Amino acid sequence: MKLKYLLLGIVLHIISSSVFAQYLPLISENVLWSHVEIHCLPGYNSYSSRYYAFKNDTVIGETIYQKLYATDSPDQTGWYLWGLYREDTSTGKAWYRSVFPESEGIAYDFSAQVGDTVEIYNPAFSADLIRLIVMEKNIVEIGGILRKQLKMWEPQHIQSEIWIEGIGSLYGIKNSGMSWAGAACGSEELLCYWKDDKNLWQNPAFETCFFELTGRVNLPAASPHFSFQITNKTLIINKLHHTGLLIIYNMLGKEVLRQSLHETVTFSLTSLSQGFYLVRFVDPLGVSVTKIWLP
Template sequence: MKRLSIIFFLIIFGGLINAQELTINQTYYPLVDTNRIWSTLYQTDDTSSPYFVQKTEFVKFSIDTLIRDKFYKKVFKTNDSLMIDWKENGFIREDSLKKVYYLSDKNSNEILIYDFNITINDTIKLPQFDAQLVVDSINYIEIGEHQRKQIYLSSSNGSEVWIEGIGSLFGVLNSGLGIPCGGSYHLLCFTENNNLLYQNNEFNTCYLFTDITEEIINTKIKVFPNPVEDFLIIEIDLHYGKYYYLNFYNVFGTIIKSIVIHKGYNRLYINDLKLQTGLYFYNIYDVDKTLYSGKIMIK
């Protein structure tokens, strides 16, 4: 009787495990969505070179548009740290087979940039960078309290990783890139509905400044603590004008809150932000230029 009970328990326990695995495998997170923003860093290899370049780029998808009887989302890009000045940069769509296609303009032909239905040992050809990738392995990673498929691929140009619903760790539009000569691409952050779901631990930021002038100015202003729980402190040692202005933006570039800072306030306490939990960007500026910009997390 005891032996039968053990066998029965093992059957039930094994069934629960299989059911759990099946549930994970059946849950699919689409890539193309209008509530998401990706930030990607490009930098040249030699950081000590006077020709060293690094650039952060944000990508988002927006309204539907009909092109040759197919619905696409518009693709927008910006290098603006405040994500205000967006420029249209192609079109993207995802079909029921978990394949994602990109269209550079309305007169060009669409190209395959993802296939999230591939399995181990499958080969996928991506015309964008003339890449032929082989699936080496697949596992699952927890993103925002949910398990998502993580696909490891390799080619003659190197290897890369795709995460379901996020895309390539080279950047959402850089699948199949491999190892570019003289530089590298890194996905910095992925946000959904103003919530930070992925951040690259190597950089620990969603935007890297490239303007030397900004860096010099930044040393004269301090904004802390970060994350913000009860209050925010701003220390200013600048005397550019009569007033300073502080704007907070959500991840879509919309101004959520504006504050006027009077000259002479070297240390300002703000305890009434009234912002919902999530990631926000901000800038401090006078009449004609931005003096400081950055990001904060609201707990």
């Protein structure tokens, strides 16, 4: 019996060592992510979604980057550039290069071991490097493939986050280091992950892979459509069938813009400072709400 358990332990050790020695790339043009943004509003939450995908590459200096695009359209049209990534598959590290400002840093490090501190660059949450401590490192099976899973800890805000090899943070592909944000009202999570058009992972807290409509109630198909282009800080609102009121709030609840709309309109938001903003549109059909990030 002891020999049986010894042999089993040896086999498991060999499998574990083999998995940890391999690396499943994060960056690929045949994968797709969807996120859900949960917006805290008085008395209720609203939800919105975006798709993210790598499309094409670019060269800066002598370095090749893959372009990460995003769209908030349910039919996956109107893609806009979110940022640039590069990856070293020999070390299991991925770097993020923001469009504004043009700077770069580590986004993921799957070579990190338990007890290591990983310094993350993500200007969406902090102007400084975000330090995450690896608390656990194990193996999970997703889509029939064994993958490394790291549980990270952000000690300053006593928050944790999980990274899965080939998938990224469970806060979403672009949100490594989001645990630094702490328990602020509102959040963002990974909804679904596809590879080769197969849905390999779905957030167990939700029954859908995309929230097309936002607000207190389901709005009809004629509801307005928001599109935000982060590269030039432009907000586009179209599919207006009724005159309505647009109001934008900062995350302190202060109103920063109010305007009556009756046709497709494009707003330049370059005058607003860096941060998250809630965009609210009210018309006879109901209320639409989304959240945007200004770099």
